Amino acid sequence: MDKIRILLLDDHALFREGLSRLLEAEPDVEMAVCCASVGEATAVLLQKPIDLVLLDYDLGKERGFEFVIQARQSGFKGRFLMVTAGMSDAESVRALDLGVSGIFPKHSSPTVLIQAIRKVMAGETWLDENSIQALVRVSKHAQGAGQTKPFTERESQVLRAVFEGLSNKEIGAHLSISESSVKAALQQLFQKTGVRTRSQLVRIALEEHSARWK
Secondary structure: OOOEEEEEEOOOHHHHHHHHHHHHOOOOEEEEEEEOOHHHHHHHHOOOOOOEEEEOOEEOOEEHHHHHHHHHHOOOOOEEEEEEOOOOHHHHHHHHHOOOOEEEEOOOOHHHHHHHHHHHHOOOOEEOHHHHHHHHHHHHHHOOOOOOOOOOHHHHHHHHHHHOOOOHHHHHHHHOOOHHHHHHHHHHHHHHHOOOOHHHHHHHHHHHHHHHHO
16 A cells, blocks of 8 residues: 655644654554755655645744745645644635645644545545635635636536535535546636636635525
8 A cells, every 4th residue: 555655844843743653653654754944845855755745834934835835836746734723814715725735723633634634635625614714704805706707507516515525426426427527527617717726626616605605
């Protein structure tokens, strides 16, 4: 079984050590390296294959967003999961805009973190209730801009399922369509919304949710 190769970026040594021990106990996880700064983590990406980066938003004098941007510019194709003590509404929105796959609160249980890691690595998005509410608040302020291209009924159904956190297979079963049809609808949504990742699409789903479903 291939292991999930993880890079942990956090400026608190005790947190890094504790989380590393926790993750190393999982059979499908490999703690590739722990870093304390953006520069150190960026250098590691050029030397080691990494599947998932766990990073905090607040890195002391630095911000996690700086690393996400630098990592993408260096060609990193893996995923990001923010494990943070707290982020503002605007910061949560920007995280998704940058392609972060999830926002996980540090006060949550280790068991749930393992679930979040596996879900993100399966190509899905992880958001806790507070993050969802933050995005809904921001989306409400953004209403009125309008869509340049309307969604079809099928696209709207798929979009709502993405918001609910369903995988492609689960969406297909829920809508009684094939998984290939789900993928086709997602591609159309990507093109119409101008986003490139599923996590960015979640934000669009939240805007639709605020406008149509609440």
